[in-house]
Amino acid sequence: MNVDDAMQANLHGAAVAARPTSGVAREWRLASRTVRFSASCLALFYLLAAASPFFASYDPTYQNREMPDCPPMSLHLSAPSDWTRGLFYTHPMHMQDPTARTFVADTSRRLDIHLFARGHLFTTDSEREPYFMLGSDGLGRDLYSRIVYxxxxxxxxxxxxxxxxxxxxxxxxxxxxxxxxxxxxxxxxxxxxxxxxxxxxxxxxxxxxxxxxxxxxxxxxxxxxxxxxxxxxxxxxxxxxxxxxxxxxxxxxxxxxxxxxxxxxxxxxxxxxx
Structure with missing residues (x-):
């Protein structure tokens, strides 16, 4: 690099440094990593709250009386040959002991989880056979959907x-x-x-x-x-x-x-x- 190129580079750097910036951009540039990470998490939470009908899987008020206090259901990755049905799937659960409210998974059946289906990020074909990512409450309502809403x-x-x-x-x-x-x-x-x-x-x-x-x-x-x-x-x-x-x-x-x-x-x- 010759002297003229160096002078032009210095002048360009000075012009960029002297360019006016907004107060928010200046504070973001001067903020620490902890502040940036916290602000990003807060922005993500507000995005989830604003778009809760999309991120929630089901209606938070729908009561599935057949599955009260259901534990979180496991998630499985489909084989490449079954990706046309769904990228993920789970096994439906049914109550084994109504008194103790214990559930067992029916491994003989497959419950497909569809992404970007029916206006939701992920959901199943019907609310009567749901995928409870975080389980359900005492009335059979999806806890994940209720948290998002x-x-x-x-x-x-x-x-x-x-x-x-x-x-x-x-x-x-x-x-x-x-x-x-x-x-x-x-x-x-x-x-x-x-x-x-x-x-x-x-x-x-x-x-x-x-x-x-x-x-x-x-x-x-x-x-x-x-x-x-x-x-x-x-x-x-x-x-x-x-x-x-x-x-x-x-x-x-x-x-x-x-x-x-x-x-x-x-x-x-x-x-x-x-």
Whole structure:
């Protein structure tokens, strides 16, 4: 490589380094392997929750009363000559002792498992002869399908709770830390009142107030939302302390000197800094 090629390569590298990148891309590049692995797992869980009708094998409410408390069924790889029937198969199980609920596999029969069939990732020809990958519950419902469908509620509840707490805490804390004075005093006293509320007795009061005709999922979401609205106080106090130290920085003073409004300074300078 001559001198001209080396100079062009250095200039190209400098141009690539100077190219603007988004905050998410920059944080992903600077994150450790543990953070990347955790974020990838979390994204996978949310994908499974969002596409649960596809990943679940059966209807989670369907009850196969002939197979309650069935253990997980073994999975076998088909011979290459039988790949036209299905790549995988299992042996159907039947209850041997209804009292003890013991099951035995019928090795004389083959139950084919079809991939990408009937709108599912994998399933069998009929729900009456299912493949219980994780077994069944006491009513004969597929545990794997119920876990996949249940993740929709669990993942959404966590996301909603964090979004409400994070949004209220960072907004109120930044407002209190930047304005100060009477506003800061009133907000902090109110946050101390909310932090002193006992969660257990508050949940008991919520259980008495929520209408009994609501579904379980709606009740769960309402309780999480209400608890998130009252759990922002501790987070707001942390943000308030950080905002108090940021409001004297030179770029905040410069924005104030240029005539920027309080809301613009809080949203464009204080909140991104904290």
């Amino acid at each position: 249940g993740s929709r509620v669990s993942m959404c509840v966590g996301l909603i709770g964090v979004l409400i707490t994070f949004s209220l805490g960072i907004t109120i804390g930044a407002l209190s830390g930047y304005i100060g004075g009477t506003v800061d005093f009133l907000i902090m006293r109110w946050s101390e009142i909310e932090m002193s509320l006992p969660s257990f007795y508050f949940l008991l009061a919520l259980a008495a107030v929520i209408p009994s005709g609501m579904s379980t999922v709606a009740t769960f979401f309402m309780i999480v939302a209400i608890m998130s609205f009252i759990s922002w106080a501790g987070f707001a106090r942390i943000i308030r302390g950080m905002a108090s130290s940021v409001r004297s920085r030179p770029y905040v003073e410069a924005a104030r000197a240029l005539g920027a409004s309080r809301w613009r300074i809080i949203t464009r300078h204080i909140i991104p800094s904290v």
